[in-house]
Amino acid sequence: MMTTNNNAETPASEDAAVLSGAAKVETGKSLITLEGLTKVFETEEVETHALSNIHLNIRQGEWVAIVGPSGSGKSTLLAVLGLLDTTTRGTYLLDGKSVLDLSASDRALVRNRHIGFIFQSFNLIGDLTVFENVELPLTYRGMPAAERKQRVEKALDKVGMAHRARHMPGQLSGGQQQRVAVARAVAGDPLILLADEPTGNLDSKNGEAVMQLLSELHKAGATICMVTHDPAHARVATRTVSLFDGRVVQDEQRR
Numbered sequence: 001m002m003t004t005n006n007n008a009e010t011p012a013s014e015d016a017a018v019l020s021g022a023a024k025v026e027t028g029k030s031l032i033t034l035e036g037l038t039k040v041f042e043t044e045e046v047e048t049h050a051l052s053n054i055h056l057n058i059r060q061g062e063w064v065a066i067v068g069p070s071g072s073g074k075s076t077l078l079a080v081l082g083l084l085d086t087t088t089r090g091t092y093l094l095d096g097k098s099v100l101d102l103s104a105s106d107r108a109l110v111r112n113r114h115i116g117f118i119f120q121s122f123n124l125i126g127d128l129t130v131f132e133n134v135e136l137p138l139t140y141r142g143m144p145a146a147e148r149k150q151r152v153e154k155a156l157d158k159v160g161m162a163h164r165a166r167h168m169p170g171q172l173s174g175g176q177q178q179r180v181a182v183a184r185a186v187a188g189d190p191l192i193l194l195a196d197e198p199t200g201n202l203d204s205k206n207g208e209a210v211m212q213l214l215s216e217l218h219k220a221g222a223t224i225c226m227v228t229h230d231p232a233h234a235r236v237a238t239r240t241v242s243l244f245d246g247r248v249v250q251d252e253q254r255r
């Protein structure tokens, strides 16, 4: 499932993928390595050290919960991991390749090909159907229509939303929208799933359903990095990394 190579079924347009040529990911290998990662936001009045000298290694198959008080840098860390934001200092290896010095367009390629995002507010496109929402990142990737259809159907099936493929997001409950967002994140077989408070906008029943879904994905081999405020949800993860003032202050491995 988790390959980073451009195999025969991917089109030539993907040849530019910067992580191409990598062999199949071995179990337990290091997927993410951060060394001395620092992110400073400079505004007119203040400098904010959102992340200070972060060293972090995430292995394939781990489920990491990122916790910490408001403003401790959790979302900034996730944005950096997801190549949505740049850094001030430090190194970031994704699957063994340095990704901080990439051009913006190469970063976008890596993001599209290797990273699956799940946001607190679902971020589905309101005027696209459920099917089209899940399909869109695959279209950007240049994947042929037949393979897209197969992938979208499989992903929607996985999250129990196949019967809503022709619905619009506005016709779904919050829990259902988040399940569609999970399908969108996994449809492309990313190296890692990044989730920023995936249950934050859901009632407890729907929140539990999304956690259950993440558990199933994890059991099937997904690597997950999830920001959460909920200690019970953090305990489901295999490891909890605690941030305070942009620093890792605790790193607890449970299994």
Ligand SMILES: Nc1ncnc2c1ncn2[C@@H]1O[C@H](COP(=O)(O)OP(=O)(O)OP(=O)(O)O)[C@@H](O)[C@H]1O
Pocket (backbone or CB within 6 Å): 041, 042, 043, 048, 049, 050, 068, 069, 070, 071, 072, 073, 074, 075, 076, 077
């Ligand atoms: N674009 C920005 N410009 C300036 N400062 C920022 C920016 N984004 C974040 N910060 C600052 O960086 C610090 C870390 O913010 P971040 O959003 O990562 O916190 P968080 O841990 O996700 O908090 P929360 O639990 O409230 O979501 C905060 O002090 C915040 O004010």
Ligand SMILES: [Mg+2]
Pocket (backbone or CB within 6 Å): 074, 075, 076
């Ligand atoms: Mg946040």
